[in-house]
Amino acid sequence: MDPATSAVEQGPRVQTRCQGGSRGRARCGCALNLVLLLAVSVTFAGAAYRARRRPRDVAFVATAYYLLALLLCCLAKLGHLARASEGEAQLRRVRLAAWAVSVALGATFASRVADAMPLLALKLAVWGVAAVFLGVGFYLFFYCHDAGRCRAELGPGQDAARPPAKASHELAPEEMV
CATH class of the missing domain: 1.20.5 (Single alpha-helices involved in coiled-coils or other helix-helix interfaces)
Structure with missing residues (x-):
């Protein structure tokens, strides 16, 4: 050859x-x-x-890296458990761990950004936005986890509130009007 x-x-x-x-x-x-x-x-x-000469900055970088790596591990485990259809209790524990790590990561970044703000109102705004996003994350992790499955069953462009549209050949003559 x-x-x-x-x-x-x-x-x-x-x-x-x-x-x-x-x-x-x-x-x-x-x-x-x-x-x-x-x-x-x-x-x-x-x-x-x-940031090697500023210990506070080095601690922030190390903490952020560790939390980000931990969050990615939790999300990978969550994806594995969802595909393997393991027990609901273990899936809920991993969701809780992923949310807790995301709260820690969000709080770490919010504290860093809030420290850079000159006014108290801006610092409070940063913490308020962080709290809203973490609350939305909590809702999506624990109460809306079937939304993706529901959308996949409906198909693209369809809404859960209205029934799927029928093709014209499936309609009765009185429905065609």
Whole structure:
């Protein structure tokens, strides 16, 4: 077998690795996650290096990096449990952990931004916006977790309040008016 024939035979397999099958998509997803993790790690390392003479800034960068990594782990676990249809109690615990970590991360960033604000009204506004977003996150994590499943069953462009539209060939003659 000559090299040209070998390259032609291997070409489509290499090109469709990310497109074909769940195994190929899993590899691409894993590679993308590793690239993103590396980019975030390099960014945080650069921020920690720039803040090396200010212990408060280094503590903020380290805390934010740790909480972000923990949040991503919680969300990955949540996605795994949702696909595996594990017990509802374990799913609820992981949701609670993800929400708690997101509250800690939001409070960390809100405190940092509020410290930079010159007026008390602006500081209170920052904390108010953070509280609203964390409240919406709580609602979405615990009370609206079936919304995605409901939308998938309805189909695109349909609303849960109104019934799905019928095709014209499914309508009775008196309904066509």
